[in-house]
Amino acid sequence: MQRSPLAPSTMPQPVPVAGVRYAVLEAGLRYRGRPDLLLIAFDDGTTVGGVFTRSTTAGHPVLWCRRILTGGSARAVIVNAGNANVFRGREGDEAVAKEARAVAGALGCAPESVFVASTGVIGQRLPVDEICARVPDLVAGLASEGLSEAASAIMTTDTFAKWAVAKATIDGREVTIAGIAKGSGMVAPDMATMLAFLVTDANLAAPVVQSLVASGADRSFNAITVDGDTSTSDSVLLFATGRAAHPAIDDPADSRLDAFRAALDDVMTELALMVVRDGEGASKLVTIRVSGAVDDGSARRIGLAIGNSPLVKTAIAGEDANWGRIIMAIGKAREPIENDALAISFGGHTVARDGGAVPDLDEEPVAAHLRGSEISIDVRVGRGSGDATVWTCDLTHGYIDINADYRS
Amino acid sequence: MQRSPLAPSTMPQPVPVAGVRYAVLEAGLRYRGRPDLLLIAFDDGTTVGGVFTRSTTAGHPVLWCRRILTGGSARAVIVNAGNANVFRGREGDEAVAKEARAVAGALGCAPESVFVASTGVIGQRLPVDEICARVPDLVAGLASEGLSEAASAIMTTDTFAKWAVAKATIDGREVTIAGIAKGSGMVAPDMATMLAFLVTDANLAAPVVQSLVASGADRSFNAITVDGDTSTSDSVLLFATGRAAHPAIDDPADSRLDAFRAALDDVMTELALMVVRDGEGASKLVTIRVSGAVDDGSARRIGLAIGNSPLVKTAIAGEDANWGRIIMAIGKAREPIENDALAISFGGHTVARDGGAVPDLDEEPVAAHLRGSEISIDVRVGRGSGDATVWTCDLTHGYIDINADYRS
Numbered sequence: 022m023q024r025s026p027l028a029p030s031t032m033p034q035p036v037p038v039a040g041v042r043y044a045v046l047e048a049g050l051r052y053r054g055r056p057d058l059l060l061i062a063f064d065d066g067t068t069v070g071g072v073f074t075r076s077t078t079a080g081h082p083v084l085w086c087r088r089i090l091t092g093g094s095a096r097a098v099i100v101n102a103g104n105a106n107v108f109r110g111r112e113g114d115e116a117v118a119k120e121a122r123a124v125a126g127a128l129g130c131a132p133e134s135v136f137v138a139s140t141g142v143i144g145q146r147l148p149v150d151e152i153c154a155r156v157p158d159l160v161a162g163l164a165s166e167g168l169s170e171a172a173s174a175i176m177t178t179d180t181f182a183k184w185a186v187a188k189a190t191i192d193g194r195e196v197t198i199a200g201i202a203k204g205s206g207m208v209a210p211d212m213a214t215m216l217a218f219l220v221t222d223a224n225l226a227a228p229v230v231q232s233l234v235a236s237g238a239d240r241s242f243n244a245i246t247v248d249g250d251t252s253t254s255d256s257v258l259l260f261a262t263g264r265a266a267h268p269a270i271d272d273p274a275d276s277r278l279d280a281f282r283a284a285l286d287d288v289m290t291e292l293a294l295m296v297v298r299d300g301e302g303a304s305k306l307v308t309i310r311v312s313g314a315v316d317d318g319s320a321r322r323i324g325l326a327i328g329n330s331p332l333v334k335t336a337i338a339g340e341d342a343n344w345g346r347i348i349m350a351i352g353k354a355r356e357p358i359e360n361d362a363l364a365i366s367f368g369g370h371t372v373a374r375d376g377g378a379v380p381d382l383d384e385e386p387v388a389a390h391l392r393g394s395e396i397s398i399d400v401r402v403g404r405g406s407g408d409a410t411v412w413t414c415d416l417t418h419g420y421i422d423i424n425a426d427y428r429s
Numbered sequence: 430m431q432r433s434p435l436a437p438s439t440m441p442q443p444v445p446v447a448g449v450r451y452a453v454l455e456a457g458l459r460y461r462g463r464p465d466l467l468l469i470a471f472d473d474g475t476t477v478g479g480v481f482t483r484s485t486t487a488g489h490p491v492l493w494c495r496r497i498l499t500g501g502s503a504r505a506v507i508v509n510a511g512n513a514n515v516f517r518g519r520e521g522d523e524a525v526a527k528e529a530r531a532v533a534g535a536l537g538c539a540p541e542s543v544f545v546a547s548t549g550v551i552g553q554r555l556p557v558d559e560i561c562a563r564v565p566d567l568v569a570g571l572a573s574e575g576l577s578e579a580a581s582a583i584m585t586t587d588t589f590a591k592w593a594v595a596k597a598t599i600d601g602r603e604v605t606i607a608g609i610a611k612g613s614g615m616v617a618p619d620m621a622t623m624l625a626f627l628v629t630d631a632n633l634a635a636p637v638v639q640s641l642v643a644s645g646a647d648r649s650f651n652a653i654t655v656d657g658d659t660s661t662s663d664s665v666l667l668f669a670t671g672r673a674a675h676p677a678i679d680d681p682a683d684s685r686l687d688a689f690r691a692a693l694d695d696v697m698t699e700l701a702l703m704v705v706r707d708g709e710g711a712s713k714l715v716t717i718r719v720s721g722a723v724d725d726g727s728a729r730r731i732g733l734a735i736g737n738s739p740l741v742k743t744a745i746a747g748e749d750a751n752w753g754r755i756i757m758a759i760g761k762a763r764e765p766i767e768n769d770a771l772a773i774s775f776g777g778h779t780v781a782r783d784g785g786a787v788p789d790l791d792e793e794p795v796a797a798h799l800r801g802s803e804i805s806i807d808v809r810v811g812r813g814s815g816d817a818t819v820w821t822c823d824l825t826h827g828y829i830d831i832n833a834d835y836r837s
Contacts, residue, residue, distance in 0.1 A: 074760075075763060076757070076760030076761055076763070077759070077760045077762070077763055077764070077765075077766055077768075078756045078757065078759055078760030078766070078768060078771075079760065105753075107753065107756065108753070108756045108768070108771070108781070108784065108785060108786075109785055109786075110768075110769060110783070110784040110785045112785070142753055143753025143754070143756050143757060144752060144753040144756060144781065144785075144786050145753075145786070146786075252757065253756065253757050253760050331739070331828070331832070332832055335828070335829055335832035335833045336832065336833065338829065338833045339832070339833030341833070344552060345513075345515065345516070345550055345551025345552040345553075346551070348486045348515065348516045348551050348552060348661065349484070349486065349551060349660065349661050351485070351486055352482075352484030352485045352486030352487065352661050353484055354485070355483060355484070355485055356485070357485075358485055358486070360485075360486060360516070360518075361518060363486075363516070373516070373552065375518070376516065376518040377516060377517055377518045377520070377552075378516075378517075378552050378553070378554075416829065417829060417833075418826050418829050420739070420743070420829075421743055421746065421824065421825060421826050421828075421829060424739070424740055424743035424744065424747070425743045425744070425746045425747030425749070425825075
């Protein structure tokens with residue numbers, strides 16, 4: 022698979038995070054000649070928070086993670102690519118428990134502190150014994166370096182590995198954040214990415230971790246869309262090892278978290294945007310800003326209606342400033358708007374305002390903007406002060422090529 | 430534009446409907462060398478009912494029709510193709526009123542009995558004076574033949590003209606039903622087709638007409654989807670001239686309407702299916718039957734989640750029995766289901782049941798079914814007795830070709 026034309030030209034230098042170790046290997050579950058199995062191990066005392074797909078056909082790993090998340094502590098997460106372990110009934114649940122027991126046995130911890138994620142084809146039997154047989158090798162290979170290899174091991178139709186890092190301070194002490202993600206198909210709220218794992222050495226009580234990951238996901242992974250479809254396996258997990266030197270934080274509203282929260286949100290947004298940049302067949306990254314809605318939620322729903330519209334996305338692919346389709350998509354959202362105050366801009370060039378086309382518009386600057394690979398659409402709906410930003414990509418022949426022949 | 434491969438091989442013989450006359454002509458609004466303006470005139474005493482897009486950016490003709498529909502009577506409908514007259518502020522409203530006044534003047538009726546519809550590009554000024562100048566020619570050309578020409582005149586990206594006819598009896602007397610529709614892009618509930626006009630000589634009070642068109646649309650135009658987008662202009666109108674010999678019916682629950690309602694529903698479903706068969710780029714017609722839902726509404730929402738899923742639609746285009754994507758789409762609908770009772774069939778061949786894949790499945794009959802042009806997907810969700818049928822088409826390169834370069 023050719024690397025997405027929207028892939029970042031440079032990637033950040035991976036940094037180790039105290040208390041976090043990685044190992045990958047080739048299990049040959051579906052792919053050949055590349056790692057497809059990942060183990061991340063955490064020091065004792067690691068707290069965890071997570072958000073998951075709201076699908077009613079959620080995969081067996083998601084069901085397991087939701088259940089053990091109530092414990093609030095984690096020692097490992099094991100992830101395979103190529104088989105999603107979804108829709109396998111009791112056998113699927115048992116496979117997850119078996120994986121967790123195998124890892125727990127090798128690490129000397131409780132199975133309920135081992136998180137599990139799977140991505141790939143739905144409905145096929147997970148070769149769980151083959152996976153469990155490789156757990157000792159994984160554990161033997163654990164090392165504090167390996168963020169980019171971890172990012173590579175969880176890819177499916179992704180064309181580039183996605184990771185991000187950041188530093189922040191809590192109460193004057195430096196903490197590190199690192200994260201990996203995979204996306205590509207079935208990317209839409211909620212959740213927007215299939216899998217993302219974030220790690221930090223911050224010392225945070227589990228409810229703090231949960232609060233941070235949930236609010237961060239809303240502004241990042243839940244604000245992107247590739248095709249409006251929603252995976253059965255979407256999971257975002259944040260692990261905090263507590264190895265940093267600052268005092269423990271146990272209140273999500275503690276103001277000492279402000280810089281950390283901002284840095285974490287940046288990492289999550291960066292990963293989410295990489296997912297859009299790797300949207301199947303994407304040739305353009307589209308940033309949709311909606312303002313003037315009755316509230317932020319309404320603005321987000323309008324933005325997603327635009328970002329999910331096949332007619333808007335094909336127009337962008339065709340570099341056509343067809344703002345009529347944006348009017349259509351706004352209307353389809355059925356949110357409160359003021360038609361006579363609607364305004365639409367491409368790349369800062371207003372094409373419609375006060376409920377009508379801009380007269381005698383010079384179309385050349387708009388056309389020039391649309392020929393680029395990063396498109397911005399600003400929409401004002403004239404009803405209030407709610408705003409939101411949503412990211413999507415265009416809809417091209419590449420999407421059809423990839424998805425009309427993925428399984429077979 | 431090449432005729433859709435799914436177009437019907439034969440079309441019914443158009444029949445006249447007492448009290449209905451048609452005229453078309455080339456106004457040159459957008460298309461050249463084909464009629465793009467249609468007038469249908471009705472005898473005095475004609476009643477009307479209609480349903481419209483629920484978009485908040487509904488076109489100016491829709492706003493006009495909604496308002497005058499309360500009067501319940503109609504003398505004409507004027508329709509143009511090529512310009513949707515949407516998002517033009519006061520100018521757009523005035524254009525519609527001007528059209529209605531022009532037709533009313535020529536026919537000698539009230540403007541409030543003249544319905545108006547427009548389809549085409551959004552946001553451009555409707556050349557209303559050019560249209561009004563042609564109204565005398567239209568009126569002069571009115572004739573009781575002309576159903577198929579009427580169907581042709583309202584096409585935009587449609588590749589074939591869509592009409593249907595039926596006979597039924599009310600209280601022992603024969604009545605006739607005829608209808609035309611156009612669709613193609615932006616086809617999704619609600620409404621599913623951009624424009625449909627149905628005429629009958631039945632003698633029905635306006636509330637009866639409204640009840641019949643609303644319930645019929647729910648089972649037809651609102652049960653089809655091409656791309657999940659919703660037009661600003663969708664309108665379905667039913668006109669009843671009252672020229673048939675049966676006694677007037679003024680109660681929608683009157684059992685003498687049963688045969689008529691069934692025939693009308695058939696005509697609407699036939700037209701709706703033609704719209705799907707002409708879905709942009711469609712190469713396969715997909716019938717999705719959902720049973721076992723908690724109620725019919727839930728079944729319909731599950732069916733539409735499947736029918737709107739780009740991943741399902743591309744799999745069908747690729748002739749891939751990727752039922753995992755159907756599991757995904759079911760989950761995305763967030764309707765009550767019983768995972769362990771889920772079953773999925775293609776063309777009657779069960780591929781998944783009791784919450785898992787069918788073991789040792791013979792894939793050849795499934796593959797043979799998927800190579801055909803009419804695909805059926807049956808889904809049982811194991812929670813109740815609600816069922817629904819939804820129609821869609823596959824998602825192909827043709828859709829991208831058409832929509833990445835429509836306006837320019």
